[in-house]
Amino acid sequence: MNIEKRVKKVLIKNALKDIDSKELHLDSPLIEYGVGLDSVATLELVVALEEEFQIRIDESEITPETFESIKSISSHISQRI
Amino acid sequence: MSTVRELFLSSVKNFPDRTAIVEDNKRVSYRELGSMVDSFSSFLISKGINKGDTVAILLPNSIEFVIAFFSIASLGAVSVPVNTAFKKEEIAFYINHCSANLVITQEKLKPIAMEAVSDKNSSLLVVKGANPEWVFTTAENISLPEISIEPNDEAIYLYSTGSTGKPKRVSRTHLNLVALADNHTETAGWTEEDKILFAVPISHTYGFGNFISSIKIGGLIVVLDVFNRNEVLDILEEEFITVFPAVPVMLDVLAKTYIAEPKDLSSLKLVISAGAPLSERIFHSFFEKYGIYPRQLYGSSETGVISINLGDDIENTFNSVGRHVRNVEVKILGEDGREAGVDEVGEITVKSPSMTRGYFGLPEETKKVFRDGYYFTGDLGRIDPEGFIYIVGRKKFFINISGNKVDPSEVENFLIRHPKVKEAVVLGITDSDGYERVKAVLVVDKGVSKKEILESCKDEIAEFKIPRIIEFRDELPRSPTGKVLREELK
Numbered sequence: 001m002n003i004e005k006r007v008k009k010v011l012i013k014n015a016l017k018d019i020d021s022k023e024l025h026l027d028s029p030l031i032e033y034g035v036g037l038d039s040v041a042t043l044e045l046v047v048a049l050e051e052e053f054q055i056r057i058d059e060s061e062i063t064p065e066t067f068e069s070i071k072s073i074s075s076h077i078s079q080r081i
Numbered sequence: 082m083s084t085v086r087e088l089f090l091s092s093v094k095n096f097p098d099r100t101a102i103v104e105d106n107k108r109v110s111y112r113e114l115g116s117m118v119d120s121f122s123s124f125l126i127s128k129g130i131n132k133g134d135t136v137a138i139l140l141p142n143s144i145e146f147v148i149a150f151f152s153i154a155s156l157g158a159v160s161v162p163v164n165t166a167f168k169k170e171e172i173a174f175y176i177n178h179c180s181a182n183l184v185i186t187q188e189k190l191k192p193i194a195m196e197a198v199s200d201k202n203s204s205l206l207v208v209k210g211a212n213p214e215w216v217f218t219t220a221e222n223i224s225l226p227e228i229s230i231e232p233n234d235e236a237i238y239l240y241s242t243g244s245t246g247k248p249k250r251v252s253r254t255h256l257n258l259v260a261l262a263d264n265h266t267e268t269a270g271w272t273e274e275d276k277i278l279f280a281v282p283i284s285h286t287y288g289f290g291n292f293i294s295s296i297k298i299g300g301l302i303v304v305l306d307v308f309n310r311n312e313v314l315d316i317l318e319e320e321f322i323t324v325f326p327a328v329p330v331m332l333d334v335l336a337k338t339y340i341a342e343p344k345d346l347s348s349l350k351l352v353i354s355a356g357a358p359l360s361e362r363i364f365h366s367f368f369e370k371y372g373i374y375p376r377q378l379y380g381s382s383e384t385g386v387i388s389i390n391l392g393d394d395i396e397n398t399f400n401s402v403g404r405h406v407r408n409v410e411v412k413i414l415g416e417d418g419r420e421a422g423v424d425e426v427g428e429i430t431v432k433s434p435s436m437t438r439g440y441f442g443l444p445e446e447t448k449k450v451f452r453d454g455y456y457f458t459g460d461l462g463r464i465d466p467e468g469f470i471y472i473v474g475r476k477k478f479f480i481n482i483s484g485n486k487v488d489p490s491e492v493e494n495f496l497i498r499h500p501k502v503k504e505a506v507v508l509g510i511t512d513s514d515g516y517e518r519v520k521a522v523l524v525v526d527k528g529v530s531k532k533e534i535l536e537s538c539k540d541e542i543a544e545f546k547i548p549r550i551i552e553f554r555d556e557l558p559r560s561p562t563g564k565v566l567r568e569e570l571k
Contacts, residue, residue: 029532031532031535031536032530032531032532032535033531034531034535034547034548034549034551038544038545038547038549039307039544040330040482040483040545041549043308043310043334044330044333044334047310047334047337047338047339048337050337050338050339051337051339054339055339056311056339056340056341058311059309059310059311059312
């Protein structure tokens, strides 16, 4: 499975439990689904990404730009693995 | 020892050279802390603060918070810690409700604090940031005027979230706080050798109870202004932390955090979980990763610490909040008011020397929950044959977000102010991980998006109150009498 698909899977499982996965595209602004509004929820998403990709993500890397969309998260992760 | 000032001075006198507080690279000894408190107290007097005045502390966990609290208490004035996660209107509510004479804050929060005090008779003092108006010093020979502080004088106002739409003010006296620290530390067996890490806010009753207990025993406290999991893990190891008060979500996050090298947390002897129920999954996953079981503590803004699970058989009692702490009585009462038998479920009631006398300005509400010397917690529970308390539910109507209590009606009142929202119902739902989440069910004008609703919340209400789930409906389900059928909206 490619990085983007894995990121989407983690997002659906951890942060976007009430949405239909078909409506979530690579460029969909995640802020529209509340991602990034709540720091605890964001942290839960980050640890889930760490677990999935076996990488350490520092708090300083958690920026609105990085968490803008599946594409931006995937691009950030691809530089780390 | 019967006042906060005496509690503080006892540690300054007994442990002058021990480190009291660590924040980033700054370390302050008890001697230095004593001197800084006297110096700041003297400055507060010059600002016109006297016994009985109210001073809001709008600061994160920090050395400045600690100094501000003990300085205010040294003058016989009353502290009001305000959560820095709150937004303008929320902060304004607290400042207004307690008629704060002064608000002590940091530069970062100055704009929002200024707006909050703009039409009030409160002044503002910035003590943290690049350009503070007061720099904490360790000046010698500060002599404070004699101030007579009685054990029953008020020392702090905390706020309790209920279902009344607005937080309720709880006053705790000097004696209440000293009793809390005595009973908690003696039960848990803390000494001056203990090192306690505060990632939970000390402005909140849970963090505050552990904070004042730590100072009472002359312990070392490390303060973190935000929960940063990698920093927490580094500090636990590098500072040889012995006690770590946390909320379940922190433990969950730490258990899931990827660490390349194992951490040596062998100094850690007590990991406390409070604020929300600890799930079996988190209990085990934290142990598997770090080799120590979290133990539940139970308390409230009204009473301070009620119980803590220090039992030997923690694997089988992990879901218990433990036995009552020293000098605190816990009774389970049935619907008919009679005391429940062993393992029989009823309402948990508490009698404690650290509990408040009631809610400010709310005689009816006070009468309802403070009866015959007991506080009726609104929690449902049972006590097993060994005296272990188990919480099994609650009668009160609020949503518990990682230990932050959210009053649904407060969020409803906010959402309904949006020009395109016609009706709003807010409720708590439990997700597959066992966490409570805020859900809003809205009847809205055509064309409004969830994004628009979320953005309207962003700078107006604390983030833990923002609905995680928003559902639009054409109409709300109602009973024949017009009452919204909330259960159908979950």
